[in-house]
Amino acid sequence: MSGKMQIKLKVNGEDHEFSAEPRELLVHALRERLNLTGSHVGCETGHCGVCTVTLNGKSIKSCTMFVAQADGAELTTVEGMGSPDNLHVLQEAFREHHGLQCGYCTPGMIMRAAKLLEEIPNPTEEQVRFGMAGNLCRCTGYQNIVKSIMAAASEMNSAKEAAQ
Ligand code: FES
Ligand code: FES
Known part of the structure; x- marks a missing residue:
């Protein structure tokens, strides 16, 4: 039986919907499914902060959350902060x-x-x-x-x- 679930995320103002294993980490979904590779993977244990994003207005470490827990959330990643021509x-x-x-x-x-x-x-x-x-x-x-x-x-x- 496939354990995949439909996930909806609004990231940097854009709506996304995709199916993922509920246990997939949010940082992996951002990087691999949405191609937002600015959020990095380091320790994967919540210690280093390289995966930090904003979720529903709070700073979170996206390696500490399953993508299923983020379903329906609004996120900002570093890609939503500025662009090479228009830095934050x-x-x-x-x-x-x-x-x-x-x-x-x-x-x-x-x-x-x-x-x-x-x-x-x-x-x-x-x-x-x-x-x-x-x-x-x-x-x-x-x-x-x-x-x-x-x-x-x-x-x-x-x-x-x-x-x-
Ligand atoms: S990868 Fe180190 S805190 Fe997330
Ligand atoms: S880890 Fe190299 S600049 Fe911070």
Whole structure:
């Protein structure tokens, strides 16, 4: 008997419907079924954060959820943040402040940082370090990652002030 089920997801504003094994991990469905390969696979045990996406408004690690549990959800992945010609403020800040080296952790960092800045728009460095504690980087070191996020926060706040 086939145990596949029909799954509906709205990802980056687009509706998708596909059939999958209920036990398939959400990160694998995003990458292999929807071809959204920005969400990476690292530890697959919820420790490294390279698979971080936003699901129904919350940061989640997409390796910790079965696709069946996400049925009907709205997601944002790094592909929904910016494009090479039109980078998101955070992506631009990571580029400018050398917040990456190999880039493997970066999509997860960007997704987590975006949510963090939504929750705390004007964070202290300590709040950034605490808020990003579930995202690991094996190469850059955290100094420039924190610097990038602080720079993006300040950029976003100035843009908000200018718009008022
Ligand atoms: S791959 Fe998901 S937390 Fe490491
Ligand atoms: S930039 Fe290489 S793992 Fe973070």
